[in-house]
Amino acid sequence: MSRLDSLRSTFNAKRINAVLVSKPVNVRYFSGFTGDSTILIITRRRQILVTDGRYDDQARLECPQFEIVKQERGLFKAVADQLKSIGIRRVGFEGNAITFAEHAALQKLLPEWNFVALALDGLRQVKDADEIERLRRACSIADRAFEEVLNYIRAGVREIEVAARLEYLMRQYGSERAAFETIVASGLNGCYPHARASSKMINDGEFVTMDFGAVVEGYHSDMTRTVMVGQANDEQRRIYNAVLDAQLLGLKSIRAGVSGREVDKKVRDFLKKADLEKHFTHGLGHGVGLEIHEDPRLSRLSRCKELKAGMLVTDEPGVYVLNFGGVRIEDTVLVTAEGSEPLTRSPKELIELM
Ligand code: ZN
Ligand code: ZN
Numbered sequence: 524m525s526r527l528d529s530l531r532s533t534f535n536a537k538r539i540n541a542v543l544v545s546k547p548v549n550v551r552y553f554s555g556f557t558g559d560s561t562i563l564i565i566t567r568r569r570q571i572l573v574t575d576g577r578y579d580d581q582a583r584l585e586c587p588q589f590e591i592v593k594q595e596r597g598l599f600k601a602v603a604d605q606l607k608s609i610g611i612r613r614v615g616f617e618g619n620a621i622t623f624a625e626h627a628a629l630q631k632l633l634p635e636w637n638f639v640a641l642a643l644d645g646l647r648q649v650k651d652a653d654e655i656e657r658l659r660r661a662c663s664i665a666d667r668a669f670e671e672v673l674n675y676i677r678a679g680v681r682e683i684e685v686a687a688r689l690e691y692l693m694r695q696y697g698s699e700r701a702a703f704e705t706i707v708a709s710g711l712n713g714c715y716p717h718a719r720a721s722s723k724m725i726n727d728g729e730f731v732t733m734d735f736g737a738v739v740e741g742y743h744s745d746m747t748r749t750v751m752v753g754q755a756n757d758e759q760r761r762i763y764n765a766v767l768d769a770q771l772l773g774l775k776s777i778r779a780g781v782s783g784r785e786v787d788k789k790v791r792d793f794l795k796k797a798d799l800e801k802h803f804t805h806g807l808g809h810g811v812g813l814e815i816h817e818d819p820r821l822s823r824l825s826r827c828k829e830l831k832a833g834m835l836v837t838d839e840p841g842v843y844v845l846n847f848g849g850v851r852i853e854d855t856v857l858v859t860a861e862g863s864e865p866l867t868r869s870p871k872e873l874i875e876l877m
Contacts, residue, residue, distance in 0.1 A: 526553050529646055530565060539615040539639055541566040543602065546620035548813040549643050551741060554586045562602050563589070566611060573601050599625060603632035613637045619644070648810060648818055649833040654742060655857060658811070658835055661698070661744035662855050662866035664737035668692035669748055669869045676876055678727040678752055682707040685733065686720035693737045702736030702743040703815050713749070713849035716805055716841055727753040730763075730848050736815065736855075743815045745837050746867040747853035750874040763850050763873050765797040766842050770852040770871065773807055773821075773838035777856055777863035783825025790840050791823075799842045808837040811855055834858040838865075 524532070530553060534540060544563035550556055554563055554572055558581055561574040572589040574582050579593045594601030606614060616626070618640030630638060650658065672689050686705040693701065708718035710729035718732075725731055734747040755763065769790045776789045787807040794800040806822025812835060819827030821836055830836070836858065841851030854865040 526646070527565060527570060530643070531567060533641075533646075534567065534615075537615055537639055537641055539613050539641075540611040541606070541609065541613075542615035542641070542643075543621075544617065544643065546617050546643070548741070549617065549620075549647070552647055552813060554589055556582055556585050556589075557741070558582070560598060562598060564602065564605055564609075566609060569609070571605055573598060573605065599628050600632065603629060606633060606636065613639065615639045615641045617641070617643055644814075645818055647812055649831050650812060650835055651833070654812065655833070655835075657739045657742040658744060658855065658857075659866050661702070661737040661739040661742050662746070662868075664693050664696045664698050664739070665735060665744045665746045666867055666869045667696050668735070668737070669733070669746070672733070673750065673874065673876065676725065676731060676750065676752065678725060680725050681722050682709055682712070682720040682725065682731075683722055685725070685731070686735075689733065689735050693735070696737070697739065698737035699740075700738050702738050702745060706732065706734035706747075708732045708849065709752075711846065711848055714843045714845050714847065716843055716849070716851070725752055728756070729753075730759065730850060732849060732851055734851065734853065736811075741813050743811050743813075744855050744867060745811050745815060745839075745853060746855060746869065747839055747841075747851045748869055748871070748874075749850045749852060750876060752876050754875055754877075755873060758847075760873065762799065762842055762844070762847075765794065765799055766840055766850045766852055767871055767873075769793050769803075769840040770838055770854070773840060774854070774856065774863055774865060777821075777830065777836065777838060777858055779830055779832045779858055779860050781830055783819050783821045783827035783830065784823060786830075787821045787823055787825065794840065794842070802842045802844050803840060804843060805841065808839050808853075808856075811835050811837060830858045832858055832860045835866075838863075 558578040707720040808821035810817040839853030843849040
């Protein structure tokens with residue numbers, strides 16, 4: 524089924540005859556349009572793209588199956604005019620993308636219309652072959668950057684310099700931009716799962732956790748590796764290997780048919796046995812695609828009842844201990860019918876940089 528067909532197939536359940544798509548990644552997903560400030564109006568028979576003069580030509584080029592409307596007096600005014608002329612009065616909109624003020628403006632322009640909030644992000648969860656190909660490329664760019672940045676990490680280098688180097692390398696290998704703000708956390712900074720790369724110098728005997736990703740044609744990769752500068756002591760080695768075993772267990776547990784909670788619980792139970800579960804303070808993973816964090820989630824609260832082949836998720840257990848530091852290992856993983864295939868392939872055995 525085409526993307527637009529699958530979108531239309533949700534109309535009956537919501538008792539709508541049209542939907543407004545306004546979140547940029549969803550506009551891109553359903554139309555191919557890569558600009559912003561644009562709304563799609565999808566009815567059962569028509570698909571209209573409303574944009575402005577900057578994007579007029581680009582929209583015609585990128586979206587040959589769409590009627591293009593160039594607005595000149597405001598995006599929502601033009602959308603309202605279109606809805607009036609189509610005559611459909613029960614219309615879905617993206618509740619997580621339209622602001623309260625925009626909704627009020629639209630309702631004021633069309634007082635007799637019924638606008639129904641709904642969520643479209645879930646329709647992007649299962650990826651097709653083209654999307655998987657882009658994700659593969661984004662993952663392999665991250666792998667290449669990691670391999671090369673290892674030559675650069677040593678005592679005396681600052682976290683922020685490692686982050687800059689990673690982002691530079693990824694762009695050099697074809698990434699559109701960094702998938703998110705690159706995390707480089709060394710030593711005690713590693714105890715914060717979302718530590719920012721700071722001007723702290725990396726010291727001998729410290730873990731360095733790097734969480735980074737590339738973007739290819741809008742699709743994000745997400746990978747974390749933790750390496751040791753110098754030689755690891757026994758406690759560091761014990762914690763590293765526990766996280767690694769947990770991560771491998773995650774890879775083994777991910778397959779079509781299992782729920783997002785089940786996978787998370789397996790890994791959490793494993794870390795409990797190593798007495799580290801209380802330091803694992805986030806979910807096991809999340810979907811990736813046009814957004815860096817999307818459904819399905821692998822967590823205690825996941826609403827994903829069943830992973831499906833073609834979904835992309837991360838597998839990223841982490842252990843964060845105050846006054847010790849942290850270890851996280853993360854792959855971007857393709858769910859298959861038989862199991863899982865990690866698309867990030869950098870080595871995971873403890874690397875000690877001497
Ligand atoms: Zn990450
Ligand atoms: Zn992640």
